Amino acid sequence: MRVLSGVSSFAGRFFALFVIAAAIIAFLIPEPFMPINSYVPILLGIVMFGMGMTMKPVDFKRVAKQPIPVALGLVFQYTIMPLTALAIAYLLNLPPELAIGLVLLGSVPGGTSSNVMVYLAKGDLPLSISMTSLSTLVAPIATPAILYLLASQWMPVEFWAMFTMIVQVIIIPVTLGLLLRRFLPVIVEKTVTVMPLVSVLAILAIITGAVSSNAETLATAGFISFVAVMLHNGAGLALGYTAAYLVRLTPSQRRAVSIEIGMQNTGLGVTLATAHLSPLSVIPSVIGTAWHNITGPIMATYWAKRPLKEGDAPPQQGADINVSK
Template identity: 35%
Template sequence: MKGIFEFIEKYFFIVILLGVAISLVYPNSFKWVLSEYNGINIINLLLSIVLFTMGTTLKADDFINVIRNPKAIGVGISAQYIIMPLMAFALARAFCLDTALTAGLILVGTVPGGTASDVITFIAKGDVALSVSLTAVSTVISPLLTPIITLLLIGNQIHFNPIDMFISIVQIVIVPIMLGLILNYKFPNFCEKLKDYLPTVSSIVICLIVAGVIGANKQAILTSSTVILIVIVLQYFLSMLIGFGIGRLAGLDKKQIITVAIEIAFQNSGLSTSLAKTHFPNLSQATVPGAIYSVWQNFAGSILAYAFRKYQS
C-alpha cells in the first residue's frame, strides 16, 4: 500500500494528466466536485482537506525559521504578493483577456504559494525548510492580502465583496491548518506516521478539483485554449525567472534561490479556483486559469526539478 502512495506522489503529473484526459472525454465524471452537499461547496471541502494535511506537517520550527532567515523569507513573500499579482494583471491586459479569464488569472497571482512547492523543492535539492516556511507564512497572511490585492487590481471591473472573500479564506485555509497544527501538537507520533501518505492524499484531491473544473468548462477551454495556455505558460516561466533574478540580487545562496523561484511559481491554484467559483458565480470561466495553471505547474515543475539539481552540481 505504501508503495502505491509513493508511486502516485512521485508521478503526480501523470496522475493529473490522466484526470484531465478523463474529464475531457467524460466531462460529467467529476461534475460532483462543483456541486453542493447540505449547502457546503464540495470544492471548498476538498481544498480544506489539502490544507488540513498541510497543517499536520507543520511545527513551531517552521515559523521560527522565519526569524532565522528574515532576508530569504522577506524576498519570497514580497515577490509572492507584489510581483505575481502585477504580472498576472499585466499579462491579462497584454493578451486582452475577457473579464472572466482576467478575474481567474488575477486570483492565480494573488493566492499564496502551493503545497506542491515543498515536494518540488525537495526533488530539486533546494532548501526544504525555507520552502515550508514560505508556504506557511504566505498562506497564513493570505486572508488579508489576497482580497485586498484582488480588489486593488480588478475591483473597478468586477464587483465582489473582499470581506466575504476574507471570511472564505479563513474558513477554507486557516481553520483546517489550525486543526492540523493542533492534531500534530497533540499526537505528533501519529502525524509522523501519516507523513508517508498525506502528500498523496493531497495530490489526489488536487487532481479531483482540476478534473472537476476542466470537465465543467470543457467547451470554454477548447475554444480559448491557445490564448490562455500561452498566458499560463508565460506566467509560470516568468515568475520562475524573476524568482531566480531576485534571489541572485538579494545575495541568496543557490539552494535558497531555487527555493524562492519554485515558491513564487507554484501557486495554490486550487484555492484560486475555489475563490473564483464562490465569489464570481456569474463568471464561469474564471475557474479555468486556476485549473490549467495547476496542471501546468505540476507537469513543468516535475521536469524542472531535475534541471535545478544539475544547476547546483
Template identity: 40%
Template sequence: MSRFFNILSNLFPLWVAAACVWSLLAPQTFTWFIPYIIPGLSVIMLGMGITLSVEDFKRVATMPKAVAAGVVAQFVLMPFWGWAIGKALNLPTDFAVGLILVACCPGGTASNVVVFIARANVALSVLMTMCSTAVAIGLTPLFTSYLAGQYVPVDAAGLFISMVKIVLAPVAIGVLLHHAFPKLAKAVLPVGPLVSVIVIALICAAILGARAEAVMESGLSLLGAVILLHSAAFASGYFFARILGYDTLVRRTISIEVGMQNSGLATALATKHFAATPLTAVPGAISAVMHSVIGSALAGYWRLKGK
C-alpha cells in the first residue's frame, strides 16, 4: 500500500497540471475550494508536523547560516529577477508591477509541502518560511516601492497572525502529537504526501479558475515571464546554496524556498492597492499555479532521484 501511495505522490506534476487545465476549461469546477484554501494548508502542515520530531528542529538550530542564506537569497535573487525579467521582456506596466510584487513577497507556505514531497529538509523549510515572512513586513513594501516605483503597504500584524495560524500552530501541534503518539506518526507517513498533492492541486485549480478569463486574455508573454521568473529563482537558489558549500538536501530546500512565493499575498495586495489597474493581480494568479507546477516537477524528480 505504501508503494501505491508513493507512485501516486511521484505523479504530483501530472495531477497539478491536469487540475489546472481542467480549471481553465471549466472554471467553476474548482472555485468551491477557495474558502478551504487556508484550512487545507493548515491540515497539510499538521500532517507534516506529525512526521517531525523535536530533534529535527534542534538539528536545524545548529544551522543558522543555512536559514540566513535562504532568507538572503529570497530577498536578493527574487526581486532582482522580477525587475530584470519585466525590463527585458518590456512587459506592460500592470504586468511588470505585478511581477515585481510577486518577486518581493516572502516564501509561500506551499513551499513547505513541496520540500516535504521532495524529501528535503522540511524543518529547515518551515523555519525559512517563518523568517522570510517576518522580514517581509519591512522588505516587501520597501523593495516593491523601490523597484515598482510606489509604496505597497503590508498588514504586518495580520500577515504574521496568518503565518502563525497556517504554519506554526499546526506544525507545533503535529510535533506534539508525534511525541505523544509515535505510532500515529508512522501511520501518517505513507499517506501524507498524497494528501498534500491532492490539496495543492485543488488550491492551484481554484485560484486559476477564479481568474480564468484574465489569465486567458493575458497571452503567452505574461505566462512566459512568470515561468522564467520561477525557473530562474529555482536555479539560482540551488546554485547559490551550492556555492556556499551546503549539502544536497539543503540546496534543494533553499532552491524551493526561493522559487516558491506567497503568490496569494501578492494577488491580495495587488487587488487592494492597485484597484485602478486590475491586471496587476494577474501575475500573482498565474504565479500561484506555475510555481507549484515547476516546484512539483522538481519535487517529483528529486523524490525519485533520492539523495
C-alpha cells in the first residue's frame, strides 16, 4: 500500500504531462483506444466515487458557517465561465460544434484537483472544497440548463437526458463514496491514498478514448480549439479573482475563487459531449484537461511565493484535500 501511495502521489504531481503524452499517443495510434469510448461514463463514475470517499460532512457544514463567500463563488462559477465561453465562441467565430463544446466546458462544475492547487497557493482551502462540493451537487440542474439557454442555438440540447447522465455519473457515485466513508471508515482510510492513481488512470482512459475517436477532427480544429480554451481558462482565472476582489472577499478567498473557477471538471465535459453532442464538441474539454492542469500549478506556484499579510492567512488546518480530478 505504501508503494501504491507513492505511485499515486507521483501520478498526481505529473498529471498534466501524462495527459499530454496519452493524448499524443491516442492521436498517432487511435485504433487500440477507440473501444474505451464506450466506457467513458463508467470511468467518470469511478473518478467521482473517489471524490466522494474524500468528502466529509464538515465540507457541507462549512457552507453554513461561511454562506456568503460560498454562494458568491457558486454564482461566479456558473456565470463567468459559461458567459465567457459564449463570448469567445462569437469572438473567434467558432464552428457550431466547437462553440457548444466550449460553452459546455464553461458550464460544468469545478474540478476537484483545484483543491490541491488552492492549498499550494495558500488560498482558502475550506472555501475551495465547499465550492467544489456545492457546484458538483447542483450540476445536474445547472449544467444542462445553462447549456440549453446559451447554446441550443447551435444544436439541440437534451436537458433531461443530460440531467439523468449527470445524476448517474456524478451524484450517485459521490453519494456512494460518502456512504462508504461514513459506514466503513477503516476501509476508506486504507484505500483513499491510492485514489489519485485510480482517478488519473480513469481520466487518462477517458482522454485516450475521446482523442482516438476524434483524431481527424482534432487535426483540423486543434489550433483554434486550443486558442479558445486558453483564452477561456485565462479569463476564468482573471475574472474570478477580479469578481472576488470587487465583492471584498479576503486575499486568500480571492485565490481560492480564482483557481476554483478557472479549473473545470473536464471529465464531465468529455462525457456529456461524447454521449449527447457531436464528436467535434468533445475537443474543448479534451484540451482543457491538459491545459487546466498546466495553468493551475503555475498559478499555485506564483501565489505560493507571495505570502499573505498577517490576518489574511487561510484556515488550512483540518481541511482534507480532494485529489481526484
